[in-house]
Amino acid sequence: MAKNERFSDPRYGPAERQMAESLVEIERQMLEEEAGEECDCKDGMFPGLTRRNLLAGGAALGGSLLTAGQGRADAPPGAVEYRVQPEPTKEQGRTILDDGGYGSRSQFESEVRWRYPTASLDSSWSMTPLASGHGIITPSGLHFERHHAGIPAIDPRTHSLTLHGMVDQPMRFTMDDLQRLPAVSRMHFIECSGNTLTEWTEPTLKTVQGTHGLTSTSEWTGVPLSTVLRMAGLQDGAAWILAEGADAAVMTRSVPIDKAMDDAILAYAQNGEALRPEQGYPLRLLLPGFEGNTHIKWLRRLEVSDKPFMTREETSKYTDLMPDGTARQFTMEMDAKSVITFPSGAMRLPRPGYYEITGIAWSGRGKVETVEVSTDGGETWEQAALEEPVLSKCHTRFRLPWVWDGEEAVLQSRVTDETGYVQPTLEELVNVRGTNSVYHLNAIQNWHIAPNGEVTNVHA
Ligand code: CO
Numbered sequence: 001m002a003k004n005e006r007f008s009d010p011r012y013g014p015a016e017r018q019m020a021e022s023l024v025e026i027e028r029q030m031l032e033e034e035a036g037e038e039c040d041c042k043d044g045m046f047p048g049l050t051r052r053n054l055l056a057g058g059a060a061l062g063g064s065l066l067t068a069g070q071g072r073a074d075a076p077p078g079a080v081e082y083r084v085q086p087e088p089t090k091e092q093g094r095t096i097l098d099d100g101g102y103g104s105r106s107q108f109e110s111e112v113r114w115r116y117p118t119a120s121l122d123s124s125w126s127m128t129p130l131a132s133g134h135g136i137i138t139p140s141g142l143h144f145e146r147h148h149a150g151i152p153a154i155d156p157r158t159h160s161l162t163l164h165g166m167v168d169q170p171m172r173f174t175m176d177d178l179q180r181l182p183a184v185s186r187m188h189f190i191e192c193s194g195n196t197l198t199e200w201t202e203p204t205l206k207t208v209q210g211t212h213g214l215t216s217t218s219e220w221t222g223v224p225l226s227t228v229l230r231m232a233g234l235q236d237g238a239a240w241i242l243a244e245g246a247d248a249a250v251m252t253r254s255v256p257i258d259k260a261m262d263d264a265i266l267a268y269a270q271n272g273e274a275l276r277p278e279q280g281y282p283l284r285l286l287l288p289g290f291e292g293n294t295h296i297k298w299l300r301r302l303e304v305s306d307k308p309f310m311t312r313e314e315t316s317k318y319t320d321l322m323p324d325g326t327a328r329q330f331t332m333e334m335d336a337k338s339v340i341t342f343p344s345g346a347m348r349l350p351r352p353g354y355y356e357i358t359g360i361a362w363s364g365r366g367k368v369e370t371v372e373v374s375t376d377g378g379e380t381w382e383q384a385a386l387e388e389p390v391l392s393k394c395h396t397r398f399r400l401p402w403v404w405d406g407e408e409a410v411l412q413s414r415v416t417d418e419t420g421y422v423q424p425t426l427e428e429l430v431n432v433r434g435t436n437s438v439y440h441l442n443a444i445q446n447w448h449i450a451p452n453g454e455v456t457n458v459h460a
Pocket of ligand 1: 318319330331440
């Protein structure tokens with residue numbers, strides 16, 4: 001398909017089309033650069049994933065792409081370049097003082113978030129390298145991001161949260177005030193409802209980081225939102241809460257009061273330490289299972305009302321145009337979804353034989369009940385093992401042993417959640433939703449294995 005026809009559907013406005021085109025282009029250039037490199041790693045199973053020069057993907061901003069050898073002499077982000085010891089048993093290792101008291105990852109590990117090439121850096125997002133992930137926790141530094149006006153640097157000593165509107169007692173909380181209140185720690189995924197948005201009509205991105213990297217899981221710690229709402233006293237008729245961020249976009253979303261009183265968290269910590277700045281430091285709203293855009297970062301204000309506020313992010317954006325021309329609004333719960341992360345796109349299986357198929361599954365409505373895996377394009381299914389713990393509204397790791405016979409194969413995973421909802425095929429999803437909308441694509445993903453071991457993104 002010609003380049004300018006690829007995103008011709010009406011759901012792509014000029015900005016979306018440009019983003020989608022440049023995303024395809026940037027991935028193509030990265031993989032091409034990989035292929036031209038002289039090194040052992042391109043013959044491995046993870047071409048494009050364990051390579052140092054991929055870290056330049058993080059620097060591939062505003063149209064400037066990788067330059068050959070860039071960063072090669074330096075350690076990858078998050079690592080420190082140390083002299084490699086030829087005989088580590090024969091000489092003393094480095095001292096505990098060398099890392100300044102805050103550890104770093106191995107200089108041989110180079111996975112980074114991949115920046116989605118938006119037109120400007122002011123509004124931007126980055127994707128989690130799911131293919132190289134283990135277990136269910138996303139390292140804080142690899143959690144996907146979405147910013148509408150950059151990452152603010154906020155001093156927690158001057159930051160506060162104002163709670164007003166239909167409450168008996170308007171209140172203002174400093175960070176100290178909030179950290180004195182009873183806290184909870186919960187593991188939850190956050191998924192952008194735009195995750196997988198390029199895949200509606202044809203297989204477009206090549207890697208699972210590109211197709212599914214807008215979901216991540218962390219342990220979040222903070223105060224139940226219900227606690228502060230009870231302190232302020234909700235008035236009769238209170239039905240919605242506006243949550244507002246302190247970034248330059250002054251991001252706002254309306255949250256149903258039932259959700260606020262159920263499991264919403266005013267989170268100040270992530271994976272055992274303070275939130276990362278790009279995740280909302282010093283305070284973010286966490287709405288387990290809801291689309292990522294509602295988890296307002298740099299949270300500074302909550303206003304209680306009897307109706308939704310109809311902000312830009314719930315009218316112009318984050319609505320879903322249906323085939324009959326009406327739009328779904330406030331589609332906040334993320335439908336159950338799963339994806340195989342190994343093997344996945346742009347990998348190459350070196351030879352027939354034993355492999356462990358693995359991936360993640362999740363649902364915005366509760367726990368994962370089962371994950372089935374097919375190796376023949378959905379003809380037959382086998383139940384995968386679910387790794388404990390299986391938590392509500394949290395990534396769940398699944399595994400299935402597989403002996404590849406060297407023949408062509410199409411791998412799929414299909415999750416069923418505890419409400420009985422079954423992940424649809426793309427055809428089933430499109431039959432209901434049409435192809436006018438970009439958000440909430442949770443269809444079954446296909447990875448094609450060629451006889452030479454190459455793994456590619458295909459539609460069934
Ligand atoms: Co939605």
